[in-house]
Amino acid sequence: MLTAQQNERVTRVGPGTPCGNLMRRYWQPAALSEELAGKRPVVPVRLLGEDLVLFRDDKGRLGLLDRHCPHRGADLAYGRREHGGLRCVFHGWLFDVKGQCLQTPAEPEDSKLAARVKHKAYPAIERNGVVFAYLGDGEPPALPDLDCFVAPDAYTFAFKGLWDCNWLQALEVGIDPSHASFLHRYFDDESEEEKYGRQFRDNSADSDIPMTKVLREFDRPRIDVVPADFGFRMVTQRTISPVQTHVRVTNLVFPHIVNLPLSQDMVLTQFHVPVDDTTCYWYSMFTSFGQPVDKAAMRAQRVTVVEPPLYKSKVGRHNDYGFDPHEQEHETFTGMGHDINVHDQFAVESQGAIHDRTREHLGQADRAIATYRRMLLDAIDKAERGETLPMVLDAPGARGITGPATIDGVAPADNLDHYWEGAYRKRRDAAPWADSAAA
Numbered sequence: 001m002l003t004a005q006q007n008e009r010v011t012r013v014g015p016g017t018p019c020g021n022l023m024r025r026y027w028q029p030a031a032l033s034e035e036l037a038g039k040r041p042v043v044p045v046r047l048l049g050e051d052l053v054l055f056r057d058d059k060g061r062l063g064l065l066d067r068h069c070p071h072r073g074a075d076l077a078y079g080r081r082e083h084g085g086l087r088c089v090f091h092g093w094l095f096d097v098k099g100q101c102l103q104t105p106a107e108p109e110d111s112k113l114a115a116r117v118k119h120k121a122y123p124a125i126e127r128n129g130v131v132f133a134y135l136g137d138g139e140p141p142a143l144p145d146l147d148c149f150v151a152p153d154a155y156t157f158a159f160k161g162l163w164d165c166n167w168l169q170a171l172e173v174g175i176d177p178s179h180a181s182f183l184h185r186y187f188d189d190e191s192e193e194e195k196y197g198r199q200f201r202d203n204s205a206d207s208d209i210p211m212t213k214v215l216r217e218f219d220r221p222r223i224d225v226v227p228a229d230f231g232f233r234m235v236t237q238r239t240i241s242p243v244q245t246h247v248r249v250t251n252l253v254f255p256h257i258v259n260l261p262l263s264q265d266m267v268l269t270q271f272h273v274p275v276d277d278t279t280c281y282w283y284s285m286f287t288s289f290g291q292p293v294d295k296a297a298m299r300a301q302r303v304t305v306v307e308p309p310l311y312k313s314k315v316g317r318h319n320d321y322g323f324d325p326h327e328q329e330h331e332t333f334t335g336m337g338h339d340i341n342v343h344d345q346f347a348v349e350s351q352g353a354i355h356d357r358t359r360e361h362l363g364q365a366d367r368a369i370a371t372y373r374r375m376l377l378d379a380i381d382k383a384e385r386g387e388t389l390p391m392v393l394d395a396p397g398a399r400g401i402t403g404p405a406t407i408d409g410v411a412p413a414d415n416l417d418h419y420w421e422g423a424y425r426k427r428r429d430a431a432p433w434a435d436s437a438a439a
């Protein structure tokens with residue numbers, strides 16, 4: 001539970017807000033690369049309550065500018081991409097990727113106005129299908145060597161989706177290991193062709209036990225929250241028998257990344273990005289430790305549910321998340337289909353636009369959430385005092401943040417501590433790209 005004042009402090013993200021200032025110290029996913037893949041690579045972006053326009057200039061450089069032209073405020077998202085920049089269609093002012101005004105064509109020929117106009121611009125970089133932006137002051141930090149960044153592009157796939165709620169409740173579902181036993185419970189174990197939304201259909205590693213069965217039958221997990229240099233690790237144990245313990249290791253990478261195993265070969269790294277106070281995007285980077293991914297197939301599967309260009313879900317509050325009482329009785333716990341992403345969307349959107357944390361009753365199963373809130377409030381305080389922040393990394397520091405280790409497996413009960421780290425390491429080292437990527 002938080003006080004009303006703390007809840008405000010951790011949820012508001014606009015310019016000048018305490019949490020907004022903190023978030024501006026980190027790279028934020030701003031768009032998918034595929035959004036810039038068409039003939040006219042210019043897209044409007046709303047991020048941390050700011051309206052921006054992202055474009056690739058005719059030399060391939062990325063620019064991220066304030067959306068409103070500094071002349072008289074017209075919308076640059078409708079601009080013309082030409083002559084080394086983006087040209088406002090109102091009076092033709094031209095801006096480069098750094099925001100420098102290059103031309104003011106309606107002014108007299110000897111005008112020096114253009115040289116004096118510097119439009120607000122932010123750095124943008126691209127990694128494995130995602131464009132990241134830095135909206136803070138000063139030098140951006142280095143991106144850490146997470147598996148989703150060091151794996152070659154062919155082994156990764158990125159996608160995103162819009163949720164109608166504050167970013168923090170979206171993140172909190174990702175650090176809530178007990179909900180999977182309920183929200184994502186299926187009443188049968190048969191495997192399906194359509195794997196994406198049915199991640200838990202795989203067997204847990206080192207066993208022939210389907211994840212679904214483990215989650216359904218062992219719903220009172222022990223959750224240990226272990227501090228780590230990147231944030232914290234959640235070690236979730238379910239005792240299956242006197243000699244077998246199911247262990248699921250997932251991670252919170254500060255400030256807003258959740259990292260977890262989807263199947264024996266696939267890891268999901270999910271960023272919960274504030275669009276503004278009441279809307280957020282999840283950006284998912286999938287990393288394969290096995291075969292190269294079939295990007296077209298993965299994308300085709302996703303767009304059946306999530307529609308570009310806004311990447312809004314076809315199900316939602318407007319159609320009761322597809323709720324079917326018959327299905328709820330016989331097939332799934334929610335009655336909202338088999339796609340776990342839809343379940344999570346229902347759970348977090350139904351909490352309200354900004355979840356009122358003054359009315360909660362947290363239990364022991366919520367300990368990762370409580371830990372995270374303390375960490376977030378502490379980081380907000382530190383940012384205000386100008387102190388060093390977690391995960392604001394220089395280049396050598398970034399090389400030291402790898403992995404992180406994540407696994408869903410069945411361990412011998414007497415060897416739990418050694419099991420999961422070894423199991424991750426074995427799988428990671430066997431990845432076809434392991435030698436070429438930083439260890």
Ligand code: FES
Binds near residue numbers: 074089092
């Ligand atoms: S408003 Fe953009 S050039 Fe005038």
Ligand SMILES: [Fe+2]
Binds near residue numbers: 340
């Ligand atoms: Fe979930």
